[in-house]
Amino acid sequence: MPIPRTVFLISLLLLILRLPRFESANHDYSDALSKCILFFEGQRSGFLPNGQRISWRANSGLSDGWQRSVDLTGGYYDAGDNIKFGFPMAFTTTMLAWSVIEFGDSMPAGELRNTMVAIRWATDYLLKTVSQPGRIFVQVGDPIIDHNCWERPEDMDTARTVYAVEAPNPASDVAGETAAAFAASSMAFRSFDPGYSETLLRNAISVFQYADNYRGAYSDNADIRDGVCPFYCDFDGYQDELLWGAAWLRRASQDDSYLNYIENNGKTLGAEDNINEFGWDNKHAGLNVLVSKEFLEGSMYSLQSYKASADSFMCTLIPESSSSHIEYSPGGLIYKPGGSNLQHATSIAFLLLSYANYLARSGQSVNCGNISIGPSSLRQQAKRQIDYILGDNPMGMSYMVGYSNYFPQRIHHRGSSLPSIKDHPEFIACKEGSAYFNSSNPNPNILVGAVVGGPGDDDSYEDDRDDFRKSEPTTYINAPLVGALAYFVANPNPS
Secondary structure (H helix, E strand, O other), rough: OOOOHHHHHHHHHHHHOOOOOOOOOOOHHHHHHHHHHHHHHOEEEEEEOOOOOEEEEEEEEEOOOEEEEOOOOOEEOOOOOEEEHHHHHHHHHHHHHHHHHHHHHHHHHHHHHHHHHHHHHHHHHHHHHHOOEEEEEEOOHHHHHHOOOOOOOOHHHOOOEEEEEEOOOHHHHHHHHHHEEEHHHHHHHHOOOOOHHHHHHHHHHHHHHHHHHHOHHHOOOHHHHHHHOOOOOOOOOOOHHHHHHHHHHHHHOOHHHHHHHHHHOOOOOOOOOOOOOOOOOOOOOHHHHHHHOOOOOHHOOOHHHHHHHHHHHHHHHHHOOOOOOOOOOOOOOOOOOOOHHHHHHHHHHHHHHHHHHHHHHHOOOOOOOOOEEEEHHHHHHHHHHHHHOOOOOOOOOOEEEOOOOOOOOOOOOHHHOOOOOOOOOOOOOOOOOHHOOOOOOOOOOOOOEEEOOOOOOOOOOOOOOOOHHHHHOOHHHHHHHHHHHHHHOOOOOOO
16 A cells, blocks of 8 residues: 655655764864864873863873883874874874964963873873983783783783884884974974973984984884884885974974975985875875975975975865866865874875965965965865864764764773773673673763774764774874864864
8 A cells, every 4th residue: 555645755854864963063172172282182191181071081001111121101092992003193293283382372271281282192202212312112011912812901911012213224214203203392392391392303403413314214123023013114205204204393393404305305215206195004194284384485496396295195185176186085084095094184284274374475376277276275174174073063072082972882992991090999800801891881980082093985984883994083084173073162163
């Protein structure tokens, strides 16, 4: 018997009303910024301070470094595990510092202070990793053993193996990124703590010398390769980190020797390779945007090739451009295969906003062949990515934990998914945690501000703890998001 037309229309209407709403909302960027920064407190390793705001965490990793008679306590766990990987931690630090340098004026005073605290938690640790001449400590913790356990950081009884590179063995990637982190952070601290700023710059100079003198990838060292790969291998070469470190040293010190370095080594180190990525392993797009600032605002014409590459990158992001080739999901999210996709959305949004600022201050636009793109277009493109993350997507879900009423409940994160040591003080051993990993229950501890890896290329998200590519947060997803959100706090409707 056919369904009456009126009944069919009513049923269809009810179905539509139950679908996730995908429309632009007036987001509370200030709230999102506060939570984005708070996330870093949940990732802390070491002895936690009295002001620790994520209260379900406690001290952990207090003996880190003892095997090598060095204090390597502190720093951040990179994601949902209990390892301290130096390469992505340094990049996270650089991006937090760049967020302050570029958008600190847009941050509420309290959140600027919290961001500076987050930076220092990282830089204090990174200073320890370069405290011995001719040696760089690049990682703490055996990732194979750690990943075979589901254990709270406070309960860790897995091997805290210390991985180090010693001269003349190469570590241009980690050393170059660490130099960038110190140089950028020295700029961020200049008006807050001049003495600490000088310490950071001095260490940036020395660690960059290591990077340049002993060229090569840290993951090519046989004695540490099995510990860092396949997790944070240098997949894309070390050359970009040399230019990146030199570019940040130029900006922090205004020393012409670093200007000469990026001018003279650009071609040999691949600066003109139009690689349209930016993240913990590939600095090309960020390098070009960073260096373009001096070309645009300082008329440094010798850097024109970097500006041309930055323009080319921006054109790939604009769907209306004839040179657009970045993949977008049907819902409008920048998508790159490989997991933790939102790292691309947040880092690229940051670059869009930074470049828009440089263009606006110099009164310029980007020629994309068939169209000319101005600062407003770049800012709107960035806003679409940030708003997607906050809930303007086909799932109607915020991919930031704790923001809005609908967010991931089962993130791939040991501390969040296991009972807090304050609620369950009894030791939970390596394999005993598997019951919590396999549970379908929501995580008992809300890691406020954590941004997960995000949906697939079809905008779908299953909220599955086991699917780490989608459900695991990382520090390098959040770090550039701090800067982007700070911009939108001050400019919620950019023009």
